[in-house]
Amino acid sequence: MAYRIIGDAAMLAHFAFILYLALGGLLAWKWPRTFWAHLAVAAYGLSISVFAWTCPLTHVENWGRVNAGRAGLAQEGFIDHYLTGVIYPADGLREVQAGVGALVVLSWIGLALVTRRRRARRTADARPPRHSDPVRRHPT
Incomplete structure (x- = not known):
């Protein structure tokens, strides 16, 4: 059970990484320090x-999957296993990479x-306000 959790956690980290990459x-428009x-x-x-x-996450996921008794990822790795042919056409990898x-x-x-x-x-906002007409004081 622990190996399956490790493999699944690595898969989710992969997805999060790719989502954050894209x-x-x-997000940095809202939080500039994240740039x-x-x-x-x-x-x-x-x-x-x-x-x-x-990617090291591919090795971690494979390790977790194999030790959990599941099939490992293909030699091509995470993107080919989960995204190519599923999210975009199999022959569109370069176009997707260019788009990202x-x-x-x-x-x-x-x-x-x-x-x-x-x-x-x-x-x-830091500058003092500019007035086109100076305030004239009348003697009393």
């Missing part, structure tokens, strides 16, 4: 795609624009 840049975590996740995800590394990459880049551009707008607003 949407974390948009750095998203940058690390995006860099890691890109390196896995470019260098064809196997574009979403990440666009979310970062949007974050830069949102951050610039917030800074301009804070700067404007």
Whole structure:
């Protein structure tokens, strides 16, 4: 039972990682400090795609599944097992990767624009109000 929980937890962590990879840049619009975590996740995800590394979560999931008496993941790994041919067509992996990459880049551009707008607003709020007509005092 414990091995099955480990395998399932690794599978859920995989899904969470991929979801955060795709949407974390948009979350940074609300919570800008999360940008750095998203940058690390995006860099890691890109390196896995470019260098064809196997994610450590795949090893953990396989270990848990096999020790629980279940079949391990295919050699291709998590994405091919759970997503390719299920969420998108089997021959569309590169297009999906490019789409996720574009979403990440666009979310970062949007974050830069949102951050610039917030800074301009804070700067404007910090300035003393400007009056076009000075207040004239009349002697009494």
